[in-house]
Amino acid sequence: MLPAARHQSIVDAVRRERVVRVSDLAQQLGVSLMTVRRDIEMLEESGQVERIHGGAKLPGDASTHEPGFEQKSTQLTAQKRAIALEAATLVHEGMAVALSAGTTTWALAKELANGPRITAVTNSVKIADLFHHASASGSGRHASTVILIGGERTPSDALVGPIATAALRQLHLDLLFLGVHGMDADAGYTTPNLLEAETNRAFIAASRKVVVLADHTKWGTQGISTIAKLEEADEVICDSGLSPDAQRILRDRVGRLRLV
Missing domain, CATH: 3.40.50.1360 (Rossmann fold)
Structure with missing residues (x-):
């Protein structure tokens, strides 16, 4: 899978589930944990996701945000x-x-x-x-x-x-x-x-x-x-x-x- 396609898959998963784990993404995408971590770092730099311990979440998903x-x-x-x-x-x-x-x-x-x-x-x-x-x-x-x-x-x-x-x-x-x-x-x-x-x-x-x-x-x-x-x-x-x-x-x- 090309990097651009991987990145889109990660962003889609974060938007769908709000919080995703590196290990789950690696398994779904068929790549290493290190590759997923690098992808998340790049996506964080562009403001599309936010890194958390062991995964990623929606950026700006603030502690006071309450979904309906x-x-x-x-x-x-x-x-x-x-x-x-x-x-x-x-x-x-x-x-x-x-x-x-x-x-x-x-x-x-x-x-x-x-x-x-x-x-x-x-x-x-x-x-x-x-x-x-x-x-x-x-x-x-x-x-x-x-x-x-x-x-x-x-x-x-x-x-x-x-x-x-x-x-x-x-x-x-x-x-x-x-x-x-x-x-x-x-x-x-x-x-x-x-x-x-x-x-x-x-x-x-x-x-x-x-x-x-x-x-x-x-x-x-x-x-x-x-x-x-x-x-x-x-x-x-x-x-x-x-x-x-x-x-x-x-x-x-x-x-x-x-x-x-």
Whole structure:
């Protein structure tokens, strides 16, 4: 493959997935790791990508940039469904289950809406709608109770802020499925929205068990605000695209890492 074609393939991959790994690009392009690193350096000089440890990301993908729900819902759909199917095995009849806003937790909600009867607590209008539609159509085995907390709406369709946080402080939840913007060895689990970080911390405080749902592109991405340290999650469910280094770090610091 000519250099120009390689460069275009790398730029296309970064635009599609936001974060790509050098090892994945080398395998896809059939070239060495060193060749990919040189290509990324050249693309960074021209402003088309930004180098990060072990890969590349969109330039200017700032820590406060918050993609909309519709944009994120079309990305990595197979990985998100696989994560959702694994997460659903943790849910049993009668549980009080929290789902934070996000496209991976939304994928999980699609599975749970047709599953056992639970009390679902969420700050996502879209997730609440899934449960309500399943109940109205009779597609669920039993009608689950859905609690939608109030608050200010974000671009990612999360309800956040003081009203949301106050509501969560009154609840006692068996299990929290937490969607995150990024995961990092130093920054932990992060979000680009300060109010969402506060609301997610309230979710964690109200929950007996915390399970983070995140595809492999979330590793190395940092939002402006930390939700929690890596070790504050009892489990992380991710896809098998997660780098070996990231796997090692998470296994060292999280109760359990599940790869799908």
